[in-house]
Amino acid sequence: MDKAKDMHEIDIEMVEMTLDVVKYAINRITNTNPELGKPKKEEELRELVGETITGTGIGGEKAFAMFKEVFVKATVPIDHPRHLAFVPAAPTRAAIMFDLVTSASSIHGAYWMEGAGGIFCENEAMKWLVSLTGMPAPAFGVFTSGGTAANLSAMVAAREKWRRHPQNQNKKGLMVTSIGAHSSIKAMAKVIDVDVLLIETEDAISGDSLSQKISGLSAQERARVFAVVATGGTTNAGIIDDLDGIATVCEKEQLWFHVDAAYGGGALAAPSVRSLFKGIERADSVTIDPHKWLFSPYDCGAVIYKNPEEAKEAHAQEGSYLEIFKDEGAHGFNPSDYQIQLTRRLRGLPLWFSLATHGTEKYAWAVEQGISLANAAGRFISEHPLLELVRPPSLSCVLFRRVGWSADAYRNWTYDNHNAGFALVTPTKWKTSEGYETVARFCFINPDTTHKDITDILKSME
Numbered sequence: 001m002d003k004a005k006d007m008h009e010i011d012i013e014m015v016e017m018t019l020d021v022v023k024y025a026i027n028r029i030t031n032t033n034p035e036l037g038k039p040k041k042e043e044e045l046r047e048l049v050g051e052t053i054t055g056t057g058i059g060g061e062k063a064f065a066m067f068k069e070v071f072v073k074a075t076v077p078i079d080h081p082r083h084l085a086f087v088p089a090a091p092t093r094a095a096i097m098f099d100l101v102t103s104a105s106s107i108h109g110a111y112w113m114e115g116a117g118g119i120f121c122e123n124e125a126m127k128w129l130v131s132l133t134g135m136p137a138p139a140f141g142v143f144t145s146g147g148t149a150a151n152l153s154a155m156v157a158a159r160e161k162w163r164r165h166p167q168n169q170n171k172k173g174l175m176v177t178s179i180g181a182h183s184s185i186k187a188m189a190k191v192i193d194v195d196v197l198l199i200e201t202e203d204a205i206s207g208d209s210l211s212q213k214i215s216g217l218s219a220q221e222r223a224r225v226f227a228v229v230a231t232g233g234t235t236n237a238g239i240i241d242d243l244d245g246i247a248t249v250c251e252k253e254q255l256w257f258h259v260d261a262a263y264g265g266g267a268l269a270a271p272s273v274r275s276l277f278k279g280i281e282r283a284d285s286v287t288i289d290p291h292k293w294l295f296s297p298y299d300c301g302a303v304i305y306k307n308p309e310e311a312k313e314a315h316a317q318e319g320s321y322l323e324i325f326k327d328e329g330a331h332g333f334n335p336s337d338y339q340i341q342l343t344r345r346l347r348g349l350p351l352w353f354s355l356a357t358h359g360t361e362k363y364a365w366a367v368e369q370g371i372s373l374a375n376a377a378g379r380f381i382s383e384h385p386l387l388e389l390v391r392p393p394s395l396s397c398v399l400f401r402r403v404g405w406s407a408d409a410y411r412n413w414t415y416d417n418h419n420a421g422f423a424l425v426t427p428t429k430w431k432t433s434e435g436y437e438t439v440a441r442f443c444f445i446n447p448d449t450t451h452k453d454i455t456d457i458l459k460s461m462e
């Protein structure tokens with residue numbers, strides 16, 4: 001038997017399997033109330049399914065049945081309307097559907113030579129993202145696997161630019177950010193081996209607090225500072241730093257100004273809060289995760305550069321077998337030149353299709369829903385005798401406390417709701433002058449979440 005042929009052959013069984021899979025996908029795409037699954041121990045899963053990878057294969061039918069009956073039930077659907085933990089997601093049906101098409105189309109997304117049509121579509125969506133930031137031409141960006149990869153790509157571009165000065169060639173870089181910044185900033189600083197200087201506040205950093213931090217440095221330390229990372233919507237609390245004030249300091253001090261708006265970036269589309277982001281248009285680079293608040297399926301992040309040529313100098317890969325991509329005949333925009341990844345899927349394509357389908361106004365509406373759900377939750381909490389807001393809702397995040405609860409009580413509440421298949425809502429910590437306090441947190445993304453969902457969850461704390 002010709003094994004290679006066999007594996008790619010289309011026979012009646014493969015066609016039936018394809019129909020089954022598509023039917024399942026359609027059911028899932030149209031199901032607005034999916035089961036809230038929960039994790040099982042690895043041993044439990046093993047016991048339920050046995051060996052799945054064998055020399056001769058267990059067959060697609062069996063593997064798919066396992067997926068439907070066992071594996072998917074051990075996962076939490078990120079778009080469940082009562083999934084309000086971490087940063088949930090709510091990809092549009094159009095975007096999910098087109099994710100299937102993107103896979104089926106087998107397009108290489110690194111180089112224009114192979115991916116032109118698809119990259120064109122991605123760039124249409126990117127143009128809209130750039131327009132949301134207000135960054136002037138030639139600002140442009142690329143889609144990445146997420147906010148972490150986008151932040152890393154921006155930090156590499158910033159560090160490379162700084163390193164090009166002969167006096168910086170042997171120095172270890174130093175970045176300034178705040179403790180409200182996302183964990184990926186510190187993690188990626190390790191990857192590029194630079195130090196991080198933290199401004200000790202979870203609240204918004206102002207231009208003044210940044211100036212103070214910088215002027216407190218020794219001359220030696222000051223000479224190592226190459227970038228400032230501000231946050232456009234902290235992941236924990238939705239707080240937006242004073243971007244305009246920080247931009248002014250960065251210009252004066254000649255520092256790269258990165259805005260991490262991985263979570264909050266979607267809110268640039270929301271007229272009610274857009275003014276809070278004033279100054280983002282002055283950034284050298286911006287991270288936005290469409291897979292968070294712009295309703296794309298995983299994974300889809302984006303990094304935008306004020307001057308894409310600077311990113312290209314840092315990221316374009318050289319290789320004899322890659323040279324043809326840079327040839328005039330293959331000319332065009334090569335996404336691999338602007339971020340850390342070479343081979344890439346066209347992960348911006350689902351966003352493009354959804355934007356093309358619905359129009360940008362629907363996006364503005366859907367983001368506003370998250371904000372108004374947060375405000376409604378804020379009202380319900382204020383009116384509740386056992387609950388208190390820790391701070392006013394910001395963007396779509398709400399931090400609140402249950403009077404009298406210990407950290408254990410919050411944890412048990414999380415597990416009880418999850419085990420009951422009712423909701424996934426998790427505690428977080430909030431830093432005060434007395435240290436860290438455990439509190440409850442909502443993050444709203446899904447416009448299908450209802451007021452009743454919120455009040456039912458609050459009731460579970462009584």
Ligand SMILES: *Cc1c(COP(=O)(O)O)cnc(C)c1O
Nearest residue numbers: 146147148182184235260262263
């Ligand atoms: C989620 C988040 C990230 C990380 O993004 P991933 O897509 O999970 O890699 C970075 N920064 C902020 C502010 C975030 O909210």
